[in-house]
Amino acid sequence: MKKHLLTLGLLAFGFTSFAQFTPGNLVVVQAGDDATTETNGMTIHVKEYTKTGGFVQKISVTSSGANSVVFGTPSATTEGTPALSSNRQFLTFMGYNANAGTASLSGSNSSTTKRTAVVFKADGTYSTANFNVFSGQSPRSIVASNTGTDFWMVGGSSGLRTGNTSSETTTSVVASPTAFRSVNTVGSDIYFSTSNSSTSPAPAVRIGKVDGTATGGFIPLPGVPTTTIIPHSFVLFDTDNSGTPDLLYVGLDDGLQKYHLSGGTWVDDGLFSTGTGSILKGITGFIVTGQTDVTIFGIVGANIGNKLVSIVDNAGFTSTISASKTDLVTAPAGAVFKGVTFTPGTTQTVLPVELKSFEGRQQSQSVRLDWATASEHNNSHFNVLRANDNKQFKSIGKVEGNGNASTIQKYAFVDANPFAGNNYYQLQQVDFNGSAEKSDVILVKTDLKDKTLSIHQKGGQLEATIYVDEAATAQFYINNVSGQKIFETKLQLSNGYNQQSIDLSKINAGVYIATVVINGNKHTLKFVR
Missing domain, CATH: 2.60.40.10 (Immunoglobulins)
Structure with missing residues (x-):
């Protein structure tokens, strides 16, 4: 088993009430309990579903004490958006180091109410790290490095920042624009979305890529509008395995926007509407090798009772979007789905x-x-x-x-x-x-009868036949109806049918119970001597 991602002493911890995530399943981050309406300091629950919406498990994040983590209010649209690291081993999202029920969290001072990174591993354990960042604003999105030692994070202010797990400090990567929505990585590149309406400082941007050659620099994706869309999260695909993403889906206030890369410019392939005011956020997706259909999973709606949906675009990689939507899961009454991604340990988006x-x-x-x-x-x-x-x-x-x-x-x-x-x-x-x-x-x-144990008597002998589908050690014994054990032996069973003979010649007439125990499973038969 790998070591814990974060080794932060007092601020790092793990829980044991979990189960291993199943690769290829979905993880939905939920604000609020399944049964109780919460409006401030909302509890956090990570839910695993199959790709068809079948519930697998729920892991609750602690919401009281020194290591508690909560979300703000139900209407905090982009707060808590989950993301996977490029190597898909670490699932991350951000909240507040506060107790359940705490009010006015988004406006709190981060020197006293730290912004907390939550990091899940494939084995279902999680760790946390607290940062003095995004003061007076909400933490929105965070993604871990492939080694799990560094993060890139965005919030309502303070730009795009990088943080280190050992020092719990952050530094600026892109100082402006502000109003960042989400951050994600593709390979070694860092991409982000923003709703910033200002063109100062230039250049204007809605979806951008961090320019690794210049501190504080970024490159808007050529062809993607810089003023007319309000992006939330996004998914990039490399459909030709060239090492460069060439297909882009963006969750907007009213649906799913598609672009493909042609000659270095992103071409508009249209919008699939999820309805006026039906915001699409926290999206992820996959492509099946050899197919041109693209499946996008996302959260429709920004408030209580929103839905996990799947949207399948069957138009092909370079054609105008032609999609259908299926509602998979509705958030419990009083709770809000924040976003969806694949389980940590899911090794690829091309299945x-x-x-x-x-x-x-x-x-x-x-x-x-x-x-x-x-x-x-x-x-x-x-x-x-x-x-x-x-x-x-x-x-x-x-x-x-x-x-x-x-x-x-x-x-x-x-x-x-x-x-x-x-x-x-x-x-x-x-x-x-x-x-x-x-x-x-x-x-x-x-409606079959248990064939593991069968018995018949011949003369003074009891012939017991025991069936197993693989070699096993078993315990065989006989009790009378009063529970007194009159015979007991240990058996080494081979695959198939095994026979055991017991001498009954010195046993009194009466009713008896034969029992065989295999791998903790008990099989019994009653017989008359």
Whole structure:
């Protein structure tokens, strides 16, 4: 396991009430509790969802005490926008070092109410660092370096700044314009958005790139309007793998704006409207290799009850946007979604395999699984994983992939020895380079009888047959109806059917219970002697 990102002594900490993030899922940062309306010093909750909006887990950030972090008010539009580092290992956002319920946070003095960077890792732990910055203004966006030792951050004032985790100090990178909205990195380059309406100091800018050759300098993206759009967050793609982004989506006050790069200039590809006043913020997205569809995830609405949505642009990389929107999740009553990004540990925005469907059904004494992919890139194989109610997944088979495909590919697998009752299945898709991603879990209920343990008597012998789908150590014992143990042994079971003979010749007639315990799971049968 990697070391904690921040080693800040008193100001760095982690929690244990978490679970590992699943690569390829979404993370939504939420201000406010699921059940209670909050209007000041809003509590912070990080929620993991699948790309179709299925809830996975919630991790709450502490909101009281010396290490507490909260957001301001529900109407703070760009405050708390999350971002991933370029290597996609660190998820970051900013809040206030204050307790839940504290009022007037955006106007507070940062020397007494520090602005706090929150950093999540792929294992679900988080750390914090406090900064005396953005005094009298709200902290808006922050992104970590690939090493996790430095940050770039923006707020309502004080320009674009860089901060260091060990010193907890910041320095100016771009002093003006003000009114920065978000900051993000693509490779080693730093990009930002701003709503600044002034052209002084020149040049005017709405989406810009930090000029690494001159201190305090920046370059507006050529062709992107410098006065007519109010950008929030943005997503850049490198569709031709040239090392230079060539596709841009921007969340605006009324929808999703698209641009593509042509001859060094960004060309306007139109606006997909989310409705008048339906602000689109905190966006992220992905492209499936071999496909020209682009999926953007974002938050529609700026206040309580806003929504996580997906917007799919199927027009191609250089054509006028032609998109459809799907509402995925609505924020709980009294809470606000701040933004969305992928889980830390998601290694790429160009996904190798797009799973179209995954389902299962009982078929006589077995379970048949069927799934389909819409496209594939470097798809080596699928591992089929299964668990019972203990949710300890184990591989039960392997199905070869089709490598590269741009059309629908169908797969099937038969589980010849399912559990009686609940069977949970999951697919692990593995690339040729060894990287892997897991699917959602599906449940198949069977009406089968438990075949793990069967017994019959022959003469004075009890023949016990025990089935396991992989080698295991088991405990086998027999009790009478009063609970008294009359026989006990430890068994080393091999894959398949195992037999154990017990001499009953000296046991009195009566009712007895045979039990076998395998990996903590108990299987029993009653018999009469």
